[in-house]
Amino acid sequence: MLVIKKDASTLGKIQATVNQCDRCGSCLTVCPVYNVTHRETAVARGKIATVRAMIEGGLASDSRIAEAFEFCLLCKACIENCPSKVKTDEAMIEARQYIAETLGRRVKHRLITAFLGNxxxxxxxxxxxxxxxxxxxxxxxxxxxxxxxxxxxxxxxxxxxxxxxxxxxxxxxxxxxxxxxxxxxxxxxxxxxxxxxxxxxxxxxxxxxxxxxxxxxxxxxxxxxxxxxxxxxxxxxxxxxxxxxxxxxxxxxxxxxxxxxxxxxxxxxxxxxxxxxxxxxxxxxxxxxLYEVGYQPNRKNNLKITYHDPCHLVRGQGIKKQPRELLKQVAEYVEMPQSDQCCGGAGTFYLDFPETAKNILTQKIKNIESTDADIVVTECPVCLMQLAKGEHKNTHFKAMHISQVLVDE
CATH class of the missing domain: 1.20.1050 (Glutathione S-transferase Yfyf (Class Pi); Chain A, domain 2)
Structure with missing residues (x-):
């Protein structure tokens, strides 16, 4: 059983968030992880239910629960589609904090965070x-x-x-x-x-x-x-x-x-x-x-480009129009299907769950190829590393950072 005092100081902080979820299942249709695994614990509804059970004292933390909380891209797609706007990403951050305090942190994550803090x-x-x-x-x-x-x-x-x-x-x-x-x-x-x-x-x-x-x-x-x-x-x-x-x-x-x-x-x-x-x-x-200050890049002929929305940019900050307007000035622009669907990179997710990340990427690659673009552009280094894997799967596109496409040669 969980210690109630610990619940009140940590998980108890997201009690209101947990109570917002009415288990409607709207998150199922947009969760990239659920779409390739069909696991209830992969989707927001299942994760929130797990947190609720822990707060109520009916479920103790263990390695399986720790993995369920980590098995999330934090892409905010569920929040965008949720009628109640349940902030599942915030709930998962608090839940991971709780798990780290009760079970300890994975060695890999300890090394990564220690390194990035130096x-x-x-x-x-x-x-x-x-x-x-x-x-x-x-x-x-x-x-x-x-x-x-x-x-x-x-x-x-x-x-x-x-x-x-x-x-x-x-x-x-x-x-x-x-x-x-x-x-x-x-x-x-x-x-x-x-x-x-x-x-x-x-x-x-x-x-x-x-x-x-x-x-x-x-x-x-x-x-x-x-x-x-x-x-x-x-x-x-x-x-x-x-x-x-x-x-x-x-x-x-x-x-x-x-x-x-x-x-x-x-x-x-x-x-x-x-x-x-x-x-x-x-x-x-x-x-x-660059969009706000009116930057105007030079036109590059015989080039077709498309754009992948990083989750932290499009849903995290509402930045969608700006990169597209800039890119349309550079070359022929083609919008890809589901441009804002996560590529599966998501920080260390593609290191922790490589097979799932690979399956999510497969759908993204199909969407990119459907545009017949020469370059897929993005504004996130982790997305770049993930998308660049598509270059090694007999595809014809190249992944590039938006700065390299906009800069004058």
Whole structure:
């Protein structure tokens, strides 16, 4: 049985959320995980029912329940389709926190969150990966990775499409922005897609003088793996580091979503609530910002493109029109079916549940191929790594970050 005191302090916080669910099943039709597994514990209704049983004391936490809570993309598709707008993603974050406190955290997740909380280690990893790309060591390492799922992941990690683009020099702003602009480079962009980051900086430099700051991880990996305390500590560091800028731009959908939620996460902290609220108002995603300032990319002939909506961008922030309007100026644009359906990447989901992620990706690849596009564009590094796997399945499309498509060559 669960300890009631622990319930009241942790799971009890989402009692109201749990009570909102009337078990109608609207979530079944839109859940990517349920669509490929048909497991009740995979869908929001089943997960909420599990949390309810735990709160009421009729169900004790164990490894199976821990897996059920992790078996969620946090894609928010269920919330969008829910008549009651039950925030299942928030419930799962709290549930994972509870499981981590009662059963302990998985070694893999402890290592990941510890690594991403250390800027020095991230910098070292980025430099190591850069050297491996230049020397060709990455090819040797990939050849000895034993498991195919891991091999696919390592392939994109060590030599993603971003490594093919040369360094871009800084240019003077063509359309000066009146304020101080900071580029927030997320961990994944820094390590795996450095040239996409360089393209982002070049784009931003056409609109403003961009400054760099000593920011840290946005905290979303920690939040989703039961380390809320660590996530909030990172949030406070970023608020301090970026206090003197007028605008914060990031090219990672997960980062912009996480940064915009600092006000919500720190609302109960009297020392940080106001600062966090002000911070959120300064954050913008790359396409969101470029569209607002009226950036006009050059046309690229004989190119057909389509767009994959990152979950954290389209549902997390409501950004849908902006990237499309920008891309339509660049080349022939074709809308893919179910463009906002999750690709199966979702942070570490595709590492924790590779077979399920693979099946979700299969449907996404079919949708991409139906457009006959040369390039599928997105604004999320994890989506990029997941979509790039399609390049190795006898497909004809290439996955690219939106910054690389918009930047002038």
């Amino acid at each position: 800027s020095t280690l991230i910098g070292m990893a980025a430099k190591t990966l850069k050297i491996s790309r230049k020397t060709g060591i990455n090819g040797l390492l990939r050849s000895v990775v034993p498991l195919e799922n891991t091999k696919c992941y390592f392939r994109e990690m060590a030599s993603g499409p971003a490594s093919l683009v040369p360094h871009q020099e800084r240019t003077r702003p063509k359309m000066p922005h009146p304020g101080k602009i900071a580029y927030f480079q997320g961990c994944a962009m820094k390590m795996f897609f450095p040239a996409a980051s360089q393209a982002t900086v070049k784009l931003l430099n056409t609109t403003a003088d961009v400054i760099t700051t000593e920011s840290v991880c946005c905290g979303i990996p920690h939040l989703t793996h039961g380390r809320t305390d660590y996530a909030l500590a990172l949030a406070k560091k970023n608020i301090e580091a970026l206090a003197n800028v007028d605008q914060i731009i990031t090219d990672c959908a997960s980062c912009s979503s996480s940064l915009k939620e600092y006000g919500h996460r720190l609302a109960a902290d009297p020392l940080w609530a106001e600062r966090a609220g002000e911070f959120c108002q300064k954050v913008m995603g790359l396409s969101e910002y």
